[in-house]
Amino acid sequence: MPTESIKLYKQMVGNQVKADGYTFCYVVTASVKAVALREGMQVHGRALICGWCSNVVVETNLLNLYLVVGELDRARRMFDEMFERNVVTWNSLVSGYVRWGEIDKAFEVFREMPEKNVVSWTSMIVGFVKDGKCKRALSLFYDMWRACVKYDQVTLVAVLSACAELGDLKLGKWIHSYHIVHGDLDVKKDEDLVPLHNALVHMYASCGFVDESFKVFKAMPRRSTVSWTSMIMGFAKQGRGEEAIDVFRWMQRFGDDDVRPDGITLLAVLCACSHSGLVVEGRYFFQSIQMWRIQPMIEHYGCMVDILSRAGHLDEAHRLIMSMPMKPNDAVWGALLGGCKIHKNAELASLVAEKLIRALDHDEAAGYLVLLSNVYATTKKWQDVVDVRRMMVEDKVKKTAGRSLIQLNEIIHEFMTSEQKNQDAHMVYRLLSDVTK
Template sequence: MIRKPWNLSSSISSSPHFSSQAQSPSWVSTNQIFRKHPRLQLLHKRSPHRCFKPIFSYSLVSGLFQNPFVSSQILQSSTLFLPPDPSFSSLIFTQMKNPNAFSFNTMIKSNPSSALKLYVEMLERRIFPDKHTFPFLIKSLNSVTPNLNIGKLVHAHVFIFGFGADPFVQTSLLSMYFACQAFDDALRLFNEIPKRDVTTWTAVISGLVAQNCHLKALDVFKNMRVQAGDSSVRPNVATMVSVLSACAGLGSLDIAESLHAYIEKVGLHHDLFIRNSLIDSYPKCGSITSAWQVFHCTVNKDLHSWTAMITGLASHGLGNDALDLFSRMQKRLIVPDSTTFIAVLTACSHSGLVDEGIQIFESMEAFNLKPEIKHYGCMVDLFSRAGLLARAYGLVSDMPMEPNLVILGALLSACRVHGDLDLAKLVMEKIESSCSYHGGARVLLSNMFADKNQWNDVVSVRESTRKDESKPQGKSWIEVMGVVHEFGVEGSSYHALAREMHLVLDELGKLMEGSIVDVAMPF
């Protein structure tokens, strides 16, 4: 508990007076404790939760809990429970009279929502952070709600306490800037790092991929390969998995095949993570055949291998093949998880396999899986594509959670395909009441009014669409002669040849003058 207000942004002029309590007793002293109290060794077993309460009670009765090393080990063991119980760990932490840096690090790591308060309290107690504190703190902050201002203050503290050159701290800071979408700050930090190893390069690539900056990620990878002569910079499995994700995001088959060849050249092609990434990437780049080849040549397939292949088959409309593979997977005693069911239900939806989809959805209970919003979304999409709009709307109304824009948008699109304007209005009401952005849905509804020649309604809907300024910015990519071009709104994604392209479009527009437009189908 914080005893007095403390400003995180204030300078730490009194830092020389900090007394670091991070130093645990020496291992000699620790061994003496273990020899005298052998039951404490159970804390280091694989399943300490089974005997945790008796050990905790014993430490309180015997007074051992006041030993900083013992109490910190008990605290750490309490955070390993499944499911986690942060309140119990917090209760143990409050009983510690002199928690050390290890104890604070444990709490910061296991309590993301209270990480910043714990860090402030750590400084209030005049305890030095160590090299583990900032990676734990940054990761916890990123997992809640990334905040650039707080992140920059933490970055300042990294320098104040002398950890600016620590590679793990640098990597954490990079992830923080990417999570805050502060690309310039992230790349500036990256360029200021004098000796960049494979972990640093991979952090930048994965950060760019996470923010859908696929082209930039590939550019960074190209620069990394230039320095690959240094063994510390040579791409590893984590690097290539991130790069393959970037390739999948672009949908470039040429780049995918080039990366596959490079992976075989550097000897990483036997790694299961790499093979699963290839199975995932090839269908997204348009080649289900290449994905099949990698899948069949993978010896020790795991759940991710099967799920990735089923997902690829689903995306290519090969529903029966996906169901067959799902059946084969279960015969191999591979237990499907939540993601696997999403893949199979998607396959049913894209191939019109209604009865099979219902059966698979209902079978989730047999695997102790509770349907989530994505599973309900697959079922709504399945009914919508099959023209069973009433059944789809009934499922939306009976869902145990609020439907999102993806689900309602799929149903609205089906309403247009099947010409059900009345149901479309009901769906639109749900969208406007529960979704923050609905400009795209309004356009779809406007097109339905146009189909019915209800022009007053068209004008009304489009006027309200223009007032909606919350539309998220989008990007698109196209590959021409082996070169990927990125398009987006004016700014960092604005194409360099945009002016010339608009001139060509203007000329095409002039050539099209006098053509008859079919207003019944605006798309």
């Protein structure tokens, strides 16, 4: 236990036993695991007194401590003052910045590195993916490939996540074919490839190829809870709710002993019911959440409200919201508002919109105000439509423009709603016109 290691070190100091570099490394590592900054700083001071802070291994461990606890400025000063740095030192700083969302600083350090290894490249790719900069992640992956750096499972999991986000099926299939099917992957002995297979399941499903996703899933020699959940969500997003429920039932019957549904699994099942209009099944699975000893999250309530609202059970959905043990957020109220639009219930829509306007900033509420205006329009309450629109103009409320991704000639383009500035916009609109004729 990390805390026991720290206690032993304190006894050692109290008994005036001289520590060496190994001791300092072990104790700093224990401080990192225990997130014990104060104890780590005391070790740092002792290492300075004993002359061990010129040792690159000891200093790198101390640097990692400050990075883990978020002391980024202190860590950077220490890095700049180090007499010697190795690739592990540089990687620690890059990973630390990535951990705390400082992606630009991480990339600045990455570019300055005199030597890069697979950890360096992978840390930066993961950082871009986490920051939503998936195009930059894929661009860096191609740079890594051109630099002839041998990537590993962690690299490919991150790249597949970027492919899933961008809908880049071609690169995802290439990774599947050349690096998994043909075995062109540097795999350590006894390494568990479940995370990589999970990423493939997610990638194919996100690109709309859920049957390919299911093939990968069925071929997996071992499956984790994430594997089952990803497959359920894949079917759910394609509106194949009954197949998603079948997978959930197979999970209960044939899953490994250490595999149990968690909150995300049940959420995926509820999403399947929502996308497929399975109200009876949705009620059953929602009521069975606690049977699995899972504490219902706000997302579970939001999904159930969506199921009921889409099906026209607006009063039941409203009662469920009012009975929630936590404060409903805008997504929950928004699901009910969406149901009001479908079933033309202007009275309830007005009540829901009022709650949203009170809870959100003007710009955050913009989409819901537009939705409310549409509800009034479908029920021919034209004066109410005018009033909502006037309020949006007077309060300078702006709705965030929608974004779309399209792959054209193997290049992924991003567009905003009604955008004309993109140089390829005219070509895309012409193709879209041809497709929809």
